[in-house]
Amino acid sequence: MPKKVDHQAQRALIADALMRVAATRGLEAVSLRHVATEAGVSTGMVQHYFRTKDQMMIFALDMVSAGVQARLAAEAGDQDAVPTPRALVRGLLLQMLPLDEQRATEGKVALAFLSYAAVRPHVAAELRENTAQMRAFFADQIRATSPAERGVDPELAATALLALVDGLGVHVLGGHYSPDAALAALDQYLDSVLPAEAAGPRPRADRTITPPAPRTVGP
Amino acid sequence: MPKKVDHQAQRALIADALMRVAATRGLEAVSLRHVATEAGVSTGMVQHYFRTKDQMMIFALDMVSAGVQARLAAEAGDQDAVPTPRALVRGLLLQMLPLDEQRATEGKVALAFLSYAAVRPHVAAELRENTAQMRAFFADQIRATSPAERGVDPELAATALLALVDGLGVHVLGGHYSPDAALAALDQYLDSVLPAEAAGPRPRADRTITPPAPRTVGP
DNA sequence: TTTTTTACAATACACCTGCAACGTAAAGTG
DNA sequence: CACTTTACGTTGCAGGTGTATTGTAAAAAA
Secondary structure (H helix, E strand, O other), rough: OOOOOHHHHHHHHHHHHHHHHHHHHHHHHHHHHHHHHHHHOOOOHHHHHHHOOHHHHHHHHHHHHHHHHHHHHHHHHOOOOOOOOOHHHHHHHHOOOOOOHHHHHHHHHHHHHHHHHHHHHHHHHHHHHHHHHHHHHHHHHHHHHHHOOOOOOHHHHHHHHHHHHHHHHHHHOOOOOOOHHHHHHHHHHHHHHHHOOOOOOHHHHHHHHOOOOOOOOOO | OOOOOOOHHHHHHHHHHHHHHHHEEEEEEEEHHHHHHHHHHHHHHHHHHHHHHHHHHHHHHHHHHHHHHHHHHHHHHHHOOOOOOHHHHHHHHHHHHHHHHHHHHHHHHHHHHHHHOOOHHHHHHHHHHHHHHHHHHHHHHHHHHOOOOOOHHHHHHHHHHHHHHHHHHHHHOOOOOHHHHHHHHHHHHHHHHOOOOOOOOHHHHHHOOOOOOOOOOOO
């Protein structure tokens, strides 16, 4: 077996270029040639690593969600001060908002893929498990603070929380309001579900998130 | 001036076809020929009414937002029982969720346009006024029920509300959960911002929404 | 009736698309 | 040293794309 190259790295290189194209010119501008040019390689090489355009798209999609999950895991593991669940949740949510240039790019790509998946069921299936896992985690954290005190269902609250963050992100990307406004709205909402400092810190086992390994496509 | 035809009607015919294509095969499948075929007309006719593809897209975008606004206005004017602001808000929000086939279609198109606008600033501007107006309206309604009792800022609450609905809609479209689950999450959230039946009905003047007239493109 | 203006239809064009086929250079294995 | 397998680069092709151009029928205006 000759010329040992890191397939995953090459694919990541291409997928990175794809994301750059998608973020700046939209998903519809993503073509083999544009991506190849952006990556500084030949279209033949792109074809070598992705038999079809759809495979390339799906790989890129996996990469962005893996990236987000990795950031979330880092954020969750970083806070050794073991703050309140609310602070933890807030920290995680902040990672999902387009508060800086990089995350805005990611957000645009994610948004593009969202509508891409809306008419491609098998692509949509890819995204589902991610959100499901995340929702379970957030539900746990919510359970930690407000132990069924009021009539709040943690599952529903987590669902709303994720939807809210996604919605805020979309609106910020659309320029409807500033990231600060989104943050303020989020904080006010958090006040109602995770009341200020109701409960103390929780055992560490409760707040680990394991990012899934990026999917391997080929050999 | 010969052959008097209703330009706006013809354009609507084409835009309808565009939305059907976009909803079933995605925005990237929207081409002059596909749209023309779907509408049962020639590509020449499409070109006659839209000098460029972008004009066609923007017109269609305007049509969906006008449609939504019309439905909202109908919903707002329909309830002559003058229920609580909460019921009114809930009724309006329901119109924005993809709870039936038609609204799911609209939602897919809207989602597609969202990512379309994310990389086209002048298109994004189109969408901004809509949400701004809507946010002001919802803020008013929120003010009506909870008159600054707790530390809830009506503006922020309205922002969150719209973001939440959009996020829920996106997730439902992505098949992440059922419309019922989205509705349950929404209701629980409403409990926290618009407490059950705090205030009575409000004067009618407070709840009128005037849908903007669909934009005229050409002569 | 003649003329002009509109509403379309048909076609042509240059460009882009995904993908397949072919070529070749290099690195590992025997 | 062969020899085979991999990793590309190049080219070509059939089809789709937006748009410009041209043609034509019909209806209003003169």
